[in-house]
Amino acid sequence: MAKSLSPEARSILNSRVSRRAVLAGAGAVAGAGALAACGSGGSSGAAADAVRWANWTLYLDVDASGKHYPTLEAFTKKTGIKASYFEDINDNDEFFGKVQGQLKLGKDIGYDVMTPTDWMAARFIRLGYTQKFDKASIPNSKNLIPTLQHPSFDPNRESSLPWQGIMAGLGWNTAVNPKGMKTLDDLWTPQNKGKIVVLSEMRDTIGVILMSQGIDVTKVTEAQFMNAVDFLAKKIADGWIRGVKGNEYKEDLISGDATAVIAWSGDLFQLSNENAGKFDFAIPESGGTISADNLLIPSTATAAGKKNAEALINYYYDPAVAAEVAAYVNYVTPVAGAQAEMEKINPKLAKSEYIFPTQATMSRLHIFRALTPTEETTWTEAFQKAAGN
Amino acid sequence: MKMSKSGISSPRTPYLLLLPGIGFLFTFFIWPIANLAQTSTQTPVAGGDTGSYEQTLRWRNYIDAFVENKEQFGRSFLYASLATILALAIAYPLAYAIAFKAGKLKNVLLVLVVAPFFTSFLLRTIAWKQILGEQGFVVPTLRSLHIIAPSTTLTSSAFAVVAGMTYNFLPFMTLPLYASIDRIDPRTLEASGDLYANGFTTFRKVTFPLSLPGVVAGTLLTFIPAAGDYVNAAILGSPETKMIGNVIDSRFFKIVDYPTAAALSFTLMAAILVLVTVYIRKAGTEELV
CATH class of the missing domain: 3.40.190.10 (Periplasmic binding protein-like II)
Incomplete structure (x- = not known):
């Protein structure tokens, strides 16, 4: 996860950071590669x-x-x-x-x-x-x-x-969304307009969207995937989504700049503990991803x-x-x-x-299918373009 | 007369002295640039794995890369220009005050201009996120004054990106300006007054022309890195405010599309070079070169 550096950037700030990267969020953007290069890496076994x-x-x-x-x-x-x-x-x-x-x-x-x-x-x-x-x-x-x-x-x-294992589902600010969230459509309500953040981890964000469209992520086709990316791009263009981010979404939730997110379970668990129940997490009824x-x-x-x-x-x-x-x-x-x-x-x-997670929860979590190298390139490209990159 | 063969008169000496510099430039500039150029015309190996490319001299990569990302190119130059103009507007009075009005405080003020560099660039940018965020003082103040609507946020906006860039590059604008304003002989200003010029005319006809080398150096030092910047857009922006630097980053590290990333890097370099050349010609500052 990361960040982010980003990018981030990042992840940028970027990308699979989650709670591991309180600091790495910045590092992701900074091009933590430079730091990593000074890491271990001995020459002999x-x-x-x-x-x-x-x-x-x-x-x-x-x-x-x-x-x-x-x-x-x-x-x-x-x-x-x-x-x-x-x-x-x-x-x-x-x-x-x-x-x-x-x-x-x-x-x-x-x-x-x-x-x-x-x-x-x-x-x-x-x-x-x-x-x-x-x-x-x-x-x-x-x-x-x-x-x-x-x-x-x-x-x-x-x-x-x-x-x-990391679950991805919906996270929200309980004061702004007192009724909680059960489906992806619950994100698109006026009080969250412009304050929604989704994960820069392609398989999690698009996975959750795909499942809300009734598509099995273990068998997803290119046409279905691109359709979900278009859905995401539309939500960004219409001003619903303010960011496609790695672990920085946690800071946005705490500061109030974000009120609803597609997020990782462990993060929300931790945030909720630290902020007296101000946040909550759920796997959408249509299903969430597990990786x-x-x-x-x-x-x-x-x-x-x-x-x-x-x-x-x-x-x-x-x-x-x-x-x-x-x-x-x-x-x-x-x-x-x-x-x-x-x-x-x-x-x-x-x-x-x-x-x-109980058996009932587990049955709603699915692993995004493996992609061929060509798919990996073209799908990531489409997703990154939707995210403005 | 015979030339002495000893000491600096040996014709080889200058070349020997240049050797370390040339070696450095070759290893860390020429070689990587050549590598990048070589990468920019590659295409994916048919049936190869992620990140495997072969040389096919496909120059169309440049056109494709530019056409696909012209929006981000335009944004980069727009944001960089805005940040440069804003930085100039802020830095000029500041540099003027330090040079002419600060008296004993001159050195202290100069240290204060440079002081932000003691903190990491990233931390300073992240701090802007808090300043402009829901919990900062700016948004609640503007809201209570009804300058912005209750639902308007300042983070994740073009405003935040340009503000962050202006702030981050301000010292690069201030220092060259200061250096050239400080060199102005105060007697020229007095002479201007003696010739019945008012303050504004003196500034227009004496101070500003004499500070022009500083203005040109400052704008270049701000504009060039700002156009390639991606940190501000990554931290303070939204998907709608991404710059070309963000695209290059994602092409290299996320999509693993090295040729497009390399082609974009070259296009950015060329575009900046052209703009800067035109600018220097127009500004006509021989002093700079």
């Missing part, structure tokens, strides 16, 4: 007893000092594997740009695990930049929740496992690095550990059994629809 993980910001439980990751340190204590954690992903495209050259040449990219979003994970897998898991080393993968078991880009989860960031092992990881990465993934698929992470990040946990563990840590969170 990992040491035999170490694992290097590239993840998004604010996406792992951290202590108050911001320096210690309790679950990660417990992993090292338990297995003896030294884990280095890099908050090096600001934006999917940007991260891809950073590592693709080395992956192409087969040179170590400095990570043994990386965590891109579904569609970008699909690209990595398609290009052969990942390694297949040795499932025997990840016995806990059996805990993966059923909804996420068969994505089109990796039908049998041979080389990817979700890190956290996930995926743990992948890059093709350049050494045999030892791969083994350690698998041990790490296995560790985080332990329900007790997953519950600890979820209590911090507030996103949909992909690990079955984490809810029971959450009861022990924080009974209130164990009832959260945002972390543990």
